[in-house]
Amino acid sequence: MKGFMLMFMGIGHLYEAFAGVHILQYMYGCSRDDETEQTERFGQLGYNGENFLEYDMKTLTWKSRKQQAHFMQDEWNSDISRLDFWKNYFSQTCIDCLKKQVDKGKSTLMKTVPPxxxxxxxxxxxxxxxxxxxxxxxxxxxxxxxxxxxxxxxxxxxxxxxxxxxxxxxxxxxxxxxxxxxxxxxxxxxxxxxxxxxxxxxxxxxxxxTNWEDPAPNIILIIGGVVALLLVVVGVVVGVVIWKKKSKKGFVPASTSDTDSDNSGKGVQKT
Missing domain, CATH: 2.60.40.10 (Immunoglobulins)
Incomplete structure (x- = not known):
């Protein structure tokens, strides 16, 4: 990765009894190019979505971007301790913090995984x-x-x-x-x-x-299965019919007629 940036953003609310709620936004940070070691710094203050104040890196002072911000510009620039803080922050603190964060998270920030x-x-x-x-x-x-x-x-x-x-x-x-x-x-x-x-x-x-399959082989298998099932059913029905026909005949009873009695006595000699 060629460069890294450290940026802080914040939102605050300003309450005024006669005008309701207003929004104060601030954004500041720095960036550094690893190859050229070139650094950039920025500091801005916004009010209701408009750029209100901006930090000038050449003069190391705050400049108003709206006429309504002149009073804040004068107040911030007259505060020597405030100016010293931002001077140290942009010249040294921010870059040092950025380097530490990059070194600490290098394995994550520079990690690449192929697709x-x-x-x-x-x-x-x-x-x-x-x-x-x-x-x-x-x-x-x-x-x-x-x-x-x-x-x-x-x-x-x-x-x-x-x-x-x-x-x-x-x-x-x-x-x-x-x-x-x-x-x-x-x-x-x-x-x-x-x-x-x-x-x-x-x-x-x-x-x-793809999950798509040619339906033709499946249809052939289905038709073959249906035909085989029908043959089994037909075989079962034929077997049942044959069994019923046989079961109706039952056992043949012995003959009880006189003719049979006479015939049964033939060949026996009377004494």
Missing amino acids: SVSLLQKTPFSPVTCHATGFYPRGVTVFWQKDGQDPHEDVENGETLPNDDGTFQKSTHLTVTPEEWKNNKYQCVVQVTGIKEVFIKVLTESEIQ
Whole structure:
């Protein structure tokens, strides 16, 4: 990261019996460029949203920006202890504090995490989404290119959103037909602040992640299952019918006619 800034802001309320509530705002701080070691300082006082007083770094005094602030300018500049405080603050205190804060939080302030880039699509005719996630810091550029050029139509950019782990995510959606992207080179480009590497995902069929499945195999499986079930049902019905027919015959009773009695006695010799 090239430079750092330390800034303080505050808001106070001024109450006047005849005019209600007024707002007093103050903002002061400093910045430092790590490469050039150039520093800048600023101090401002606002009243009801307008710049009222401003600290002059050359004269080391406060200057009014509104006629109504002349009395405050004279009062602040006549206070030697106040002027000494701001002189020391802008010349030394603010920069020292900025350096300490940068050294203390350097691992966080200068941390970079590369993104994970995926191409997502619900159906073959839905927009193709380029989803970048898990990157840090927040600054990111995600865009589509067609044959090396940035398409300005049929592209919808999402917002940069935070993840639960402190990283960020962002998506951009491209509306394009399969014939169009198969005949042209479409690619998603991701650039993250602080990372020199550019992350590119070329739109190809193998790169697309989707939950969509071809319904034809499922239909064939369903039809096959229904046919098999019908065969089982028919088999069961035929078996039941055959069983009922057999059960109606039952046991054949023994014959009790005279003829049968006579026949049964044949071959037996009487004595």
